[in-house]
Amino acid sequence: MSALAQNASKNDFRDFDVNSVRSDFPILSRTVHDKPLTYLDSAASAQKPRAVIDVIRYQYEQEYANVHRGAYWLSETLTSKYEAARETVRQFINARSDREVIFTKGATEAINLVAATFGRAFNAGDEVVITGLEHHSNIVPWQILRDQCGIVLKVVPITPEGEVPLSAVEAALSSKTKLVAVAHISNALGTILPIKGIVSAAHAVGAHVLIDGCQGIVHEQVDVQDLDCDFYAFSGHKLYGPNGIGVLYGKEGILDGMQPYQGGGEMISNVTFERSEWAELPAKFEAGTPPIVPAVGLGAAIDYINEFDRAAIAAHEHDLLTYGTEQLQALNSIKLIGTAKNKAAAISFVLEGAHPHDLATILDRSGVCVRAGHHCAQPLMDSFGVTATVRASFGIYNTREEVDVLINALGRAREILC
Amino acid sequence: MRTMEKDQDILSLYQEIILDHGKSPRNAGIIEGHDCRSEGKNPLCGDRVTVTVALDDEVRIADLKFDGKGCAISIASASMMTEAVKGLTAREARMMTEAVNTLCREATSPDQIVKELGDELGPRIEQLSALSGVSQFPARVKCANLPWHTLMSCLDGTGVVSTEG
Structure with a gap:
């Protein structure tokens, strides 16, 4: 949000009332297996508020055409909305320029x-x-690069609590370090990483920093200038937006020096059979018809979040994390996986004598959706000596009552399985 | 009433015999000096199973063991499999595997499948009828099938199998 908008809206935030929030999400009023839906898998993908659904529908019903091409009203209208969504993202993460989005x-x-x-x-x-706690999407691309050009991939070990101490990152840095690629918040454990310190430490040895912000963008207020990170990546669908849209923030000077990713329409300024010239940022990295309506939907999702004071959302989610952790710890034979001091709204656990998939199947019959599996973080699971965990994760719309439903359903599951 | 029915689904999935095999699997381990060995895995959930088979002079399954990590359904299915296919030829084991596939995927009554398999294999499949509970849980069918697919790849000599794809 620009400073001006921030001042103007300081006292205009909508009161945070979870019941009112829930009524904004149509899916939350449905049942599953004749039970009210208890959706505790927002870290995998969040549900969508009506505002997002309505915008998507409106765009397809009333204002749809390709962008940046047609010299006609419909195309110009959607182009301006697509670019307005970019500006919304820019403000949301406080990038200097929309060329960086x-x-x-x-x-x-x-x-x-x-x-x-x-x-x-x-x-x-x-x-x-x-x-050691990265998602596969922040491991495998670097392995591919390693196999292509012989870089060395170093993994900073995590502590038994699932933390990544800044000192451990510092110990892995050297003058050979070109890039530090780390999660802002662990998807599997909820650990919040000390990314600001990591950025400073990396810059001190001349390395750049990419932050995987898939969870971070949802639970923390992100200011890329304050963080001073070089890249920040996130997806729209975990941020209550549609799927099929993501964002790469990059510092303009760095993006300018990079070669294009894919070739095609949109990303060029001139093409002959002999050679092509690249378009300016951000088009240089947006070959082909982009995810137009999903981008507009992401803008609507950010507008929705901006209705609230982020601190109020964070306090609500933290209350759920604390309450959920207490309730789970009170159950016998539950072992929490990941007990970092600084955590966001996800709790991973195993129940002695019951495999996570069996638990998830039984929980599902109580209307409870949780993730069971390795959370696309197999090396992390290995370091805890498990193949899978159950993860309950919380979003803006969850309640303490839903935590109670989870606890009761776990009790029932234990009766059946153990 | 509906709630009872839903709970019934769960109880028919996690029958006593499944839970028993899940907790105390039979023929767990690896056969030293096996004739064939295969590893199966489900990359989506991380479950994995290794099947080793020793064949007799008539190329029947003299012994088989499994070693694996997984949910109650996959472990129980593997354990029950080791009991159900001992003494069978590869062809008969394939027929059993296909019958288990049907049992797990379709709403066919186990009795029908038992009847179709005849006197030799029918009673063996009858012992596996508890696996039919999985047919109400599409996401879990692959758990029940993993050890059987692995046995097939073991007998076919291909060595590696995945339930995804």
Whole structure:
């Protein structure tokens, strides 16, 4: 939000009332297996408020055409909305310029873009540093790069609590480090990483920093200038927006120096059979028809979040985290996986004698949706000596009563399985 | 009433015999000096199973063991499989696998499948009828099938199998 808008709206925030929030999300009033839906899987993908659904429907019903092409009203109208969504994202993360906001189809594509273009300039022996709790999407692109150009991939170990101490990251840095690629918040454990310190430490040795912000953008107020990170990647669908849209923020000077990711329409300024010239940012990295309506939908999702004071959302989610953690710990034979001091709204756990998938199946019959599995973080699971966990994660619309439903359903599951 | 029915689904999935095999699997381990060995995995959930088979002079399954990590359904299915296919030829084991596939996927009554398989294999599949509970849980069918697919790849000599794809 611009300083002006921030001042104007300081006292205009909507009161945070979870029941009113819930009524904004049509799906939350449905039942599953004849039970009220208890959706505790927002870390995988969040539900969508009516404002987002309505915008998507409106665009397709009333204002749909391709963007940046047609010299006609319909195309111009949608183009201006697509670019307005970019400006909404820019304000949301406080980027300097909308040239620094690249729309991608998701966070995975955003990270792959950086690996395939920024990473392509690395030489054999250069080092990329990741941590032991990364999602596969922040591991595999670097392995592909390693196999292509001989970089060394270093993994910062996590503590038994699932934390990544700044000192451990510092110990992995050297003059050979080209890039540090870390999660802002662990999707599997909820651990919040000390990213500001990581950025400073990396910059001190001349390395750049990419932050996987899929969870971070949802639970924290992100200011990329304050963080001073070089790249920040996130997806729209975890932020109450549609899927098929993601964002790569990159510092303009760095993006300018990078080669394009994909070639095609939109990303060129001139094409002959002999050679092509690249378009200016951000178009240089948006080859082909972009995810137009999803981008507009993401803008609507951010507008929705901006109705609230972020601190009020954070306090609500933190209350759910604290309450959920207490309630789970009170159950016998539950073991929490990931007990970092600084956590966001996700709780991973295992129940002795019951496999996470069996638990998830039984919970589902109580209307409770949780994620059971390795959370696309198999190396992390290995470090805890488990193949899978159950993860309950919370969003803006969850309640303490839903935590109670989870606890009761776990009790029932234990009766059946143990 | 509806709630009871829903609960019934769960109880028919997690029958006593499934839970028993899940907690105390039979023929767990690896056969030293096996004739064939195969590993199966489900990359989506991380479950994995290794099947080893020893064949006799008539190329029948003299012994088989499994070693794996997984949910109650996959472990129970593997354990029950090791009991159900001992003494069978590869062809008969394939017929059993296909019958288990049907049992797990379709609303066919186990009795029908037992009848179709005849005197030799029918009673063996009858012992597996508890696996039919999984047919009400599409997401879990692959758990029940994993050990069987792995046995097939083991007998076919291909060595690696995945339930995804």
